[in-house]
Amino acid sequence: SSRILKGKKVLSIDRKNNHYSVHLNDGNSIDAKKVILACPSHESADILKELSSELSDILKTIPYPPLSVVAFGFKKEQIGFGTSLYGFLIPHRERRKILGTLFDSSIFPNRAPEGYVLLRSMIGGRRAPELAMLPDEKLFDTALSELKPLLSIKGEAEFIKIFRWEKAIPQYEVGHENKLNRIEQILSQFPGLYLTGNAYRGISVNDCIENSLKLSDRIMV
Numbered sequence: 001s002s003r004i005l006k007g008k009k010v011l012s013i014d015r016k017n018n019h020y021s022v023h024l025n026d027g028n029s030i031d032a033k034k035v036i037l038a039c040p041s042h043e044s045a046d047i048l049k050e051l052s053s054e055l056s057d058i059l060k061t062i063p064y065p066p067l068s069v070v071a072f073g074f075k076k077e078q079i080g081f082g083t084s085l086y087g088f089l090i091p092h093r094e095r096r097k098i099l100g101t102l103f104d105s106s107i108f109p110n111r112a113p114e115g116y117v118l119l120r121s122m123i124g125g126r127r128a129p130e131l132a133m134l135p136d137e138k139l140f141d142t143a144l145s146e147l148k149p150l151l152s153i154k155g156e157a158e159f160i161k162i163f164r165w166e167k168a169i170p171q172y173e174v175g176h177e178n179k180l181n182r183i184e185q186i187l188s189q190f191p192g193l194y195l196t197g198n199a200y201r202g203i204s205v206n207d208c209i210e211n212s213l214k215l216s217d218r219i220m221v
Contacts, residue, residue, distance in 0.1 A: 008024045010024060010047050036219075055186045069162070070123065070160065074116065074153065079151055088150075097143075102119070
């Protein structure tokens, strides 16, 4: 029957007689003819290591550098430029310490009180992973020192919050397509086992939705 199990962790998967057994951290297992893994590739690698060590090893090679997001709240009059923008990304040649900034209060309604602006600046990633793990004070000082001249900001932020991901956005390095081809070859040996998510053919939410729809069409055939 259809059901959602919350608070469970998948430890491993094995295959017997055209069925898969999905082993959970509570000691129970779920038997299934089809299994879809939509988690980060490094998590899928751990789950699949007993089923296919080669597949597991390939999935581990998709890098996830750390990333931190520093959220700032300012009064609108503190921002001298860009309050009508959705945000900006900074090219590598600019040698800035932030990757870009989103104006959340412009993109989404009700993200900031009337008269205020909510900004989210990204730091780290493949360009400068060491910056993502700076102590909190150094992290928001770094972000603010970059933002002030870019947006002509006056004064200090009234709200600051930091979000950290030790493994953030998967990177498609040179040779990624070859990895995908080998992954598909290995998966052909395991009918009913599928991988999806942003580690493979697009990192955005839109990409994940499109790829999920394509996968559902394959599964339903």
